[in-house]
Structures are given as structure tokens and as C-alpha cells.
Amino acid sequence: MTQAARPGPVHVTGEVLATKKIGAYHHLTLVAPGVAEGFRPGNFVAISVSESHLARRSFWIHRVKPVGGYGAALELVVEAVGPGTTWLTGLVPGSRLEVTGPLGRPFALPKEPVSCVLVGEGYAAAPLFPLAERLRERDCAVTLVVAGDDEAHLLSALEARRSARAVTVVTADGSVGRRGRVADVIEEVLVKAAAEVVYAAGPVPTLHAVAAAAEAQGAWSQTALERPLTCATGLCQGCVVPIVGEAGISRTARACSDGPVLRGDRVRWAELEASR
């Protein structure tokens, strides 16, 4: 998994190119010079809201796409849940905003063409679509599990069918696909796909269930954690996650800069779930 040196993160003024509401989420397209160039699936960006809201708001990069005259643009998936995300989803094209990225340790890609299962819940499925593309380029068989509370909270289920060999859709209310949670279907999906590597992004209980199922199956798991971040750049020590380090020693890792992607067998899930 050697990688050529990539440009590091930059802090730049970006511009909103387009915003589109799909289901419960807003898809925000923005240009932020220098961010897209170093992107790898699992990276995220941090956005400044205002001087009165000092903590950064972080979002998975869903897509990097060429835009005429602008170089590459980023697509983010935003759910308006608080003051920061409400402000962000209300921005009109042409609005300027401070963007830092690409941030975080991305998904590690297998060297061999192995069978991969990708699990995404809600808007957190965003980084799995570019990941699926990279895996297919490496001749990996890709199986997707897309989950959400209901149809409005399913991210790009149609597109999922184009990027994977098999797709399982799960909704909590049963409005689309199977009724239930990721935890209810994951074991069956992993067995059927003969998964060797499992990638997951979503709430902590979902990641825990996926990591446990992967462990039981003897597969590697890569879990993309979403934690409340303050600086998002590794400076503040606010987002620590309990993990098992080298030689089995318990320690903590920063979700923003040691993660957000961590090996599922390294995270001390029960402690993380108990912390809040």
C-alpha cells in the first residue's frame, strides 16, 4: 500500500457552486482549490461556520468531479441538524466559505483483488461510493450495504446498483429494501460475499456490529468513525477514541488525524459507546 507523496491539506476560501436537496440531505458542490488534488476515499473536509461557532464542521467527501473552468469540485452530503449544518445547507451558489482538507487517514486499499463489502448508513455512506470505484479499478468484487432510517435517509441507492456487484438496502421502517438495521443483515451479507475486507461508515453502534461480524468471519475491517470534532486537524486532542495499540496496549487515537478510518479490531467499541 505504498503511495506516492500527495499534497497535504490546505486551508482555503472555497465557493459553493451548487446545492441540491435529495431526500433528507443536501448535496453541496463546492470548489476549494487544492483540496480535491490530494483526495482519497475516507478523507473529509472541515468548514468554518462563524467566529461565534468556533468548532469546525466536518463532512465526508462524497465525490471529486471535474467542473469546467474550476478544476475539480467536491461534493459533500449534509444533513441539517444544528446551527452549523443549517447555515451550510442554506448557502446559495456563489457563497464563499473557509474549507480545510483533505483531512484524515483514508481507507486502506487491498493489494490483491479480494472480495470487499462496503457498509454505509445515512449520509455517512458518502465516502463509500468513491471507495467502490477505487476497489473496482483494482478488480475487487464489491458488495454494498446501504442503510438508513427510511427512504429519505438512504444515500444514492440507485447509484449503488451501478457501482457494486450486489446491493443490499436496509431501512429501519422497511420503506425500501429489507426492514431492520445493519446489524440484522451484516452476517448474512459477509458470508454470501465471502468477504475478506469490510469497509464501514456510520454511527458507532453500526460500526461496532460490522467490526464484530467481520472479526467472526475472519475478515479485516476498516471503520470510518464520525465523532464530534473541534479543530478536525489534530491540534486539540478533543476527539480521542479508545483503541488497542501495538502490543495490545490500550491507548487513545484522535478520530480526526489518526483516523477517521481505524481498523475495526483496534477500536474499543464498548468504551466508545459508553462515552456518549
Place this chain on the structure above:
Amino acid sequence: MTELAGLSLAAPVLVASGCGGTGRELAAYGPLADLGGFVTRSLTLNPRPGGPQPRIVESPSGLVHAVGLQNPGLEGFLATELPWLVQQGTRVVVSIAGSSLGEYAELAQRLGRAPGVSAIEVNLSSPDAPATGVFDVREPFHAASVVAAVQRDLPRGVPVLAKLRTDVVRVVESARTCLDAGADAVVVGNALPAAMPDGRSAGLSGPAVLPVALRCVAEVCAALPDADVVGVGGISSTADARSFLAAGATAVQVGTALLHDPTTAARVAADLGPDADRHTGTDID
């Protein structure tokens, strides 16, 4: 060039303790050598895992934080962080916190011998001291006794900066007693003592505390005009930094603003550093 406690600095702007990570994270956005210096997060003799979550929450124009002095301990710092920092060509100021005078003295003794340490900043104002078990500085003479213990065990030529809390009523007395005890400069101030929503002791930092810090700096500079004073608290722009310098501070530290924009210190340093005239002119060469 800025002269602070006998050190020449590339710019009158340093990174405040606890806001620059290990230095590596910040260096991604610009060379540390362009800054006046880098103050490390507070080191303790033994590694500390830090406090429980949540550690940081927003409050209007501020952050309330209870990180609990998470740090790798002296050995870990000397082995994994200091050599890299020294290589960056910036002034490395190591912040220390101890649970006893003996611990402060041991930290000073060992750090003073470490190659590349420009100065020691003694954290005498940790806002969550009661929760973290570090020496609880309640009176100016407590601060002075720590400074004296550090000064006694530090090799000559390594200046001591005493970091004081922004208690407007006591700050002048604290500064005076620390300088009398041998501090080469005072750093005014630190996070304001605050509480997390669940009641845990914490600190409040960010633009919300700037006017309080500025008042404290102004009082100290007026009362002790010959003292080297470093102003810190809520600085997020060059204009903010100029207010502190105008009040009499020799230099400033930028902290919380870095968590909001990691380029802040570099921008303020460029505006106030030796090449500043070239940036502010309207001529285009």
C-alpha cells in the same frame, strides 16, 4: 526581530500551549520557522491519558475545554516530539505542569539539558487544575515558589516564562512575585476557569475571553513597565495582536484561533514580523 527574555524571535507571535498539537499537524499549513516560537502542550513527568468525553464544547465565541492535560510525559516527549520540533528551526518553548514543586524541578532540570529547548513556560494557571491533580496555584506566592523551584534547577541561559491566569484583581501581584522569584517573562493569561455543561471544571478560551486578557495585560504592563510580557487570550487577527502590543506586550501567543483556522498564527506573524513592511506597502515590485 523581537527580543523576549533574552531570546530573539523571528516574529512577535508564538503558538500558545495546547493549541498546536505536536507541531507536525500545524506544520502542514506553513513552516513553523516563520513563527516567533512554538509552545508545547503542558508536559507532566509521567504520561497522562487525559479526561473523559466530551472534552470540548462550544460556547458563544468560545470553547469550553477539559482535555485533562493529555500528554506523552517527559520521556515520550524527549524521544518522539522534541527532536522533530527542534529540526523545524523555530524557538521551542516547553510548557510544564507538575503535581508538586519537586516534579516541576525535575521537569526543569531534565528539559534544561535537552538540546534545542529555548525556554520553559511554567503553567501556573491550568483552569482544570483541581480535576487534573496538578499543583493548584491559588495565591501569588504559590506561583512564585514554583518559579523559584524551576529557576533553581534550570541551567543558566534557559529563560523561564511564568504563565498566569487572567484574574484582573491578582494578576499584577502574581506577575511581580513571579518576576521577583526569577521569572524572565510573564505570559498573561490562560483559559478562564469555567465549567462544562455537566459541571466538570474546565477552561473557557477564544475571542470571548479577549477583553479580559487585554485588561490584564494592560494592568501588568502599566504596573511593571520593564517586564517582558507575553499577551494571550482570544487573539484571532493581526488587529487583535496589535491591541496587545499597544498595551505593552512584547509578544503574543495565538491559541484557540488555530483550532478554527490553522493558518492564523502564520498570517499574524507575517503581518507583524520583520518583513511586515513589504506586505503592508502598496507598491508592487
